[in-house]
Amino acid sequence: MTGITLAVPSKGRLEELTREWFAQNSMIITRPGGARSYLGAIEGMPEVTVRFFPASEIARELIRGTIDIGVTGRDLIHETSEQGPGAVHFAKPLGFGNADVVVAVPDSWIDVTHMHDLADVASDFRTRHGRWMRIATKYITITRQHFAKAGIAEYRTVESLGATEAAPASGVADIVVDITTTGSTLAANGLRVLEDGVMLQSEACLIVSRTAERSPPSQAQLDSFLTKLSAEIAS
Amino acid sequence: MTGAALRRANLEALVEAQGATRATPPLLLSADPYFDLAGEEFGRRLLLTTDATGAEHCLRPDFTLPIVQAYIADGVGKPAAFSYLGPIFRQRETGAAEFDQAGIELLAQPDGDIALDQVLTFARAALSIFHVVPHVRLGGVGLFEALLVQADMPDAWRPRIRNRFGHTEALDRLLTRLEAAPDMPREQQPSRDALIEDITAQMVAAGLSLSEGRSPAEIADRYLEQQALDAAHVPAATLKLLRDYLAISGPVLQALTQIEALASQHKLMLGAPIRAIRRHLNGLGEARVTFDASFSPRLDYYTGIVFEMTGANGQILASGGQYDRLLERLGATAPIAASGCSVWVDRLEAEVKL
Numbered sequence: 001m002t003g004i005t006l007a008v009p010s011k012g013r014l015e016e017l018t019r020e021w022f023a024q025n026s027m028i029i030t031r032p033g034g035a036r037s038y039l040g041a042i043e044g045m046p047e048v049t050v051r052f053f054p055a056s057e058i059a060r061e062l063i064r065g066t067i068d069i070g071v072t073g074r075d076l077i078h079e080t081s082e083q084g085p086g087a088v089h090f091a092k093p094l095g096f097g098n099a100d101v102v103v104a105v106p107d108s109w110i111d112v113t114h115m116h117d118l119a120d121v122a123s124d125f126r127t128r129h130g131r132w133m134r135i136a137t138k139y140i141t142i143t144r145q146h147f148a149k150a151g152i153a154e155y156r157t158v159e160s161l162g163a164t165e166a167a168p169a170s171g172v173a174d175i176v177v178d179i180t181t182t183g184s185t186l187a188a189n190g191l192r193v194l195e196d197g198v199m200l201q202s203e204a205c206l207i208v209s210r211t212a213e214r215s216p217p218s219q220a221q222l223d224s225f226l227t228k229l230s231a232e233i234a235s
Numbered sequence: 236m237t238g239a240a241l242r243r244a245n246l247e248a249l250v251e252a253q254g255a256t257r258a259t260p261p262l263l264l265s266a267d268p269y270f271d272l273a274g275e276e277f278g279r280r281l282l283l284t285t286d287a288t289g290a291e292h293c294l295r296p297d298f299t300l301p302i303v304q305a306y307i308a309d310g311v312g313k314p315a316a317f318s319y320l321g322p323i324f325r326q327r328e329t330g331a332a333e334f335d336q337a338g339i340e341l342l343a344q345p346d347g348d349i350a351l352d353q354v355l356t357f358a359r360a361a362l363s364i365f366h367v368v369p370h371v372r373l374g375g376v377g378l379f380e381a382l383l384v385q386a387d388m389p390d391a392w393r394p395r396i397r398n399r400f401g402h403t404e405a406l407d408r409l410l411t412r413l414e415a416a417p418d419m420p421r422e423q424q425p426s427r428d429a430l431i432e433d434i435t436a437q438m439v440a441a442g443l444s445l446s447e448g449r450s451p452a453e454i455a456d457r458y459l460e461q462q463a464l465d466a467a468h469v470p471a472a473t474l475k476l477l478r479d480y481l482a483i484s485g486p487v488l489q490a491l492t493q494i495e496a497l498a499s500q501h502k503l504m505l506g507a508p509i510r511a512i513r514r515h516l517n518g519l520g521e522a523r524v525t526f527d528a529s530f531s532p533r534l535d536y537y538t539g540i541v542f543e544m545t546g547a548n549g550q551i552l553a554s555g556g557q558y559d560r561l562l563e564r565l566g567a568t569a570p571i572a573a574s575g576c577s578v579w580v581d582r583l584e585a586e587v588k589l
Contacts, residue, residue, distance in 0.1 A: 111457040123395075151404065153274040
């Protein structure tokens with residue numbers, strides 16, 4: 001078996017930017033069937049099969065090892081599984097899709113500026129309000145890891161798959177862990193990022209699966225593909 | 236019977252011989268109480284499933300919670316003892332998600348010391364079935380709480396320090412922050428009423444409920460407290476005491492002697508909790524026993540004495556202690572003495588093969 005599989009985002013701005021980035025590196029990704037097709041190729045590189053996937057599925061499949069290499073956000077690798085970062089190799093940051101995963105509290109919480117304030121508030125939240133402090137987020141894995149590191153155990157996450165910034169106003173949660181580029185959406189919703197509240201700095205990356213099984217010829221093809229992109233080859 | 240089967244039968248017999256009710260809670264349990272009691276940190280270890288109504292269930296991740304819940308539902312008060320041996324389910328980095336635990340729970344016993352002795356004896360007996368002479372690590376939650384309540388500092392700092400006990404990095408960060416607290420001149424603070432008015436306006440503007448979560452008064456009070464705390468330094472001598480205390484770790488007698496010296500130097504009355512630890516040492520036999528002043532589970536319902544027993548490769552084979560606040564946390568109206576432990580059967584079996 002030879003050949004390698006490259007997965008790229010299937011739609012939106014991320015797809016465009018990914019294809020532009022490859023084009024700048026002299027690789028033209030073709031999508032013969034148009035936007036409804038999920039199979040493509042790179043001109044002049046028959047050994048590479050291109051698949052178009054949603055970004056979160058690219059993260060999952062890289063960790064599982066069903067694809068060799070993919071373009072997705074660093075955040076999604078960390079979020080998909082605790083073992084995610086260990087299962088892949090970040091071969092090259094691509095310089096777009098930059099965003100931070102942050103902890104934000106209501107502006108009115110003037111007493112909370114750092115994670116250690118949050119630890120104090122969380123520790124007696126239950127005594128005061130009869131329930132745990134609630135955090136709305138779609139980043140449950142990242143939240144758990146980061147809060148554990150900060151020594152905060154007394155909270156519950158509420159899964160929020162969209163418009164997380166609205167959760168405090170709608171009463172679903174007290175604070176949020178959300179992704180932001182400029183912070184303006186958070187600010188518009190009366191939320192403020194803690195001074196030490198950046199949990200992860202994410203951007204689109206070229207990522208190699210460490211769990212995918214590759215024959216020696218496929219491995220050589222992968223290494224040469226990475227070299228052409230001046231990306232780092234995994235040790 | 237082969238070795239493994241014989242050991243299993245012996246463990247089974249030990250669990251039966253505790254003069255306790257054999258507990259067999261259901262395999263499928265509601266997940267909410269676990270999140271409520273132990274938070275997200277433990278929650279990520281659960282094997283979860285959702286029923287048709289959207290309610291979350293988990294495969295039994297431990298025996299203690301369902302045992303104690305059933306005890307409370309039956310009407311608390313009477314001394315009770317439970318023992319168990321059976322599968323539990325947790326996501327682990329290595330090893331199968333299903334594995335056996337054995338253990339005992341002693342509730343509302345008239346003498347907490349005797350109860351803890353029975354727990355330690357059970358753990359030692361279980362380990363000796365697998366020919367393990369463990370390293371026993373003791374921690375003193377009661378001892379630290381006694382020290383904290385007597386140490387010279389502004390009261391508001393005590394719960395903040397207590398809350399971080401058992402999390403070495405978080406506690407270290409707090410102490411470092413306190414040590415570095417600059418001597419800043421206090422700024423003139425706005426009045427409480429003005430603050431509350433301000434915060435209320437901000438909350439209304441952001442569409443936040445004034446009653447559901449944190450209230451304006453709570454935020455204002457904590458803000459003022461925080462400002463006052465920044466000015467109210469923990470004395471350097473107290474910080475040194477805490478650092479010195481938390482660094483104590485070693486052979487138990489030596490460690491306790493060091494703590495006694497520290498106590499007399501700082502005029503602290505720690506005799507009772509230290510004697511409580513000494514009383515249990517006889518029952519531990521030839522095992523190597525260390526006391527680690529900074530050791531505590533990260534769950535605030537532990538009280539008194541806690542312990543871990545490790546084997547040759549450092550894996551925890553048994554852990555437990557006293558948790559007099561657990562029943563209250565689960566809905567009992569007053570604290571009820573509780574102690575217990577669990578032993579990891581698969582790890583014990585692995586010790587035999589080492």
